[in-house]
Structure formats: C-alpha cells, structure tokens
Amino acid sequence: MSTTSSPYAALKIRDYRYFISARFCTTLAIQIQAVVVAWQVYEITKDPLSLGLIGLAEAIPSISVSLYAGHVADVVQRKRIILLCLSTLFLCSFSLLFFTLEPGQFLLDFGVLPIYTVIFISGIARGFMTPALFAFMPQLVPRELYSNAITWNSTLWETASLSGPPLGGLLYGFFGISVAYTTDVLLVLAGLMLAFMVSDKPLPPTTTEEGIVEKIKAGLRFVYNNKIVLSAISLDLFAVLFGGAVALLPIFADTILHVGKVGLGFLRAAPGVGALLMALYLVHHPIRQNAGKLLLYCVAGFGVCIILFGLSTNFWISMFLLMMSGVFDCVSVIIRGTLLQTLTPENMKGRVSAVNHIFIGSSNEIGMFESGLAASMLGVVRSVIFGGFMTLVVVGATSWFSKSLRTLQRVE
Structure with missing residues (x-):
C-alpha cells in the first residue's frame, strides 16, 4: 500500500498530529x-x-465578524490568528470558572447576564x-491527502464530541460545577500549547482584488457561482437550523426522560x-x-431521526435515535468539507470558509435559538417534530432544484 493510499497517511505528518490534537482538546x-x-x-431560569x-x-457575534475574519485569514498568518483566538477562549473559560468561586459568585446576582456576556465574547473568538x-x-498536508486529513479531523472531532458531554455531566453531577469548569480551562490551555508547537507556514500569494470589501465580495462570488458548493x-x-433538538436536551433529560445531569451528558454524546x-x-x-x-x-x-426522537419517551430509544442522527450527519460533514477544500483556491480558503461558517457553523447556534423559541410557542415535543419535518422539506427542495448536487459522483 502506498503512503498516500494508507488510511493513516495524514497522521504520519508531525504538524498535522499537533494540529488535530489541539483541536481535540479545544473541542472537548x-x-x-x-x-x-x-x-x-x-x-437559574427554568x-x-x-x-x-x-x-x-x-x-x-460569530456571524457579525465571519466575513471580515475570512479576509483576515487570507492576509494574516493563520497560526497567529489561531493562537490569539485560543488565548481568548482560555480567558472566557477562566471567567466561567471565576463566577463559581467565592470571589466571583456575586456576579451571578445579575442572573445569567454574565454567562451570556462570556459566551458572546467566545463567539467573536470562534468567528475568527x-x-x-x-x-x-491544508497547509499541513499534501493535496492528495485532503480527504484523508478531513476524515481524521472529523474522527477526532467526533471523539471529543462523544467524550465531552458525558464527561461534563459526570464532572458536574459528581464533583460540582467548579471542577467541571476547571477541566474546561485546563483543556483549552492544552489546546493552546499544542497549537503553539505547530510549525509556522507562509501565506499563499494574495488575490488581486483591491481593498477589503472587494476581497470579501470575491469570496462570496466564488461560493455563489459554484452551484455544488452552494447547494x-x-x-x-x-437541516441544522431546523434540526437543532440538542438545545432542548436539558428539558428532555429533566422532564420527559427523567435521567438528570448524567443522563443529559449521555444524550449529548449519542x-x-x-x-x-x-x-x-x-x-x-x-466515498x-x-x-x-x-x-x-x-x-x-x-x-x-429528529422526528422519532421527539416522539420517544424511552431513554434507550432516544439514545439510539440520536446516535443514528450522528451517523447521517457525519457523512454530510465529510462530503461538504472535502468539496470545500478541493474546490477552493488556497488564497481564498479563509473567505470561503467564512461563508461556510455563516451557513453551517453559526446555524447550530441559531438553530438552538429557533428550537428554544419554537419550544416556548409550540411545546418541546411538537417543536422537535416540526424541526425534523422541515428538514425533510429542505431535502426535497434541494433535490428538486439542484441537479448538479443530485448527480454528483465523487468528492475529490
């Protein structure tokens, strides 16, 4: 088996190992x-x-800064941006811990506002x-290893997603909120140190557009004109916007499935x-x-899966349905990620990624808001069923209007 055809080819590259290890710690x-x-x-609120x-x-904040952040990622050394953002996330995690300690507990006299403020600042950092x-x-691996690197990146991300929620639930449930936030702080610090160990990489030559606005417009035009990427x-x-049932899992764990904090962790991990x-x-x-x-x-x-999860009142069935939703979602993530990396020029990756982040990354958070708003208006169960049904409507519409995506054969 050749080096590039090995399933472990990307992992043999030192800088890539440090990179995905840093992402693992940060995601966890x-x-x-x-x-x-x-x-x-x-x-606090019920x-x-x-x-x-x-x-x-x-x-x-994440959406507000995304287009400018994409431009910055194409003109400023990318490692420097990552280190600055991880440092900001470290301070945000430390602030959440501080609120639980005696010197900072008075801040919670203002209710959840201090928590929302920290989350707002972390949104800016994650947007950049x-x-x-x-x-x-892609600067860390050869082009022929893009698909392999994206798949391993997704694998480590999913491992962190799998480990993080039950670990958070167990730490909070058995040792208290301060211990849980302390673990959060230490993991972000580890991610920062690992990212620092990745070698510096030069920026690719910049595109020819003059001015920030024109460069941002070029990224938007690229996405709009590439029908496969846009679709x-x-x-x-x-799908993520309407299928955001994860935001309501604390309510399902507490009042529908009756499994408490630890059960919430396992539901989040499924x-x-x-x-x-x-x-x-x-x-x-x-693929x-x-x-x-x-x-x-x-x-x-x-x-x-989201529709059936909304109908379920059995913990194990709900766990299985959430697990299957992850199976289906993973395929989408890898196909979309490989398409973006292979079709986007090196000197536009930051701007195109910013557009993708507005479409996908922030839709997770907006989906959380949509789910919370729908739950307050329709009820928790009906809002989840509605979200799953709307996801099916979106699939049908996309299949009907996008022949280029429907007939796509390969992602490389």
Missing part, C-alpha cells in the same frame, strides 16, 4: 462547557427560551478562529457515538461514487 473543552453552561442556565438564547449569544483553522489545515452548504444550513463510528468506517472505506445522492439521503435520514 467546548463540549464540556456547553453541557455545564446549559444546565447552569436552566437551573425557561426553555433561555437555552436558545445561549446559542444566539454566540451566533450573533474557524476560517483560520479551515485555511491552515451543499445551503442544505446543511437549513450523536457523537454514531458520527465517530461512521467516521472510522469512512477512513477505511472512502467513491454517488456522493450527491448519498448526501441527500443522509440529511433526510437525519430529519427522520
């Missing part, structure tokens, strides 16, 4: 923090809309970090279990044909 910290913050806010506002508090990470990774990220945008298993399978069996149809089928399968 973010997942732990998400569980702890959600439960803490719900305990309001489902307040859970949705967590996502909105992060999405608004996302395009920098996307643009930096793929639009599909995921609306999609990661399925996605991890699928990512490991795809490492050894890459070779019918990529477009497979993408559509998998997003539809995701929607069906």
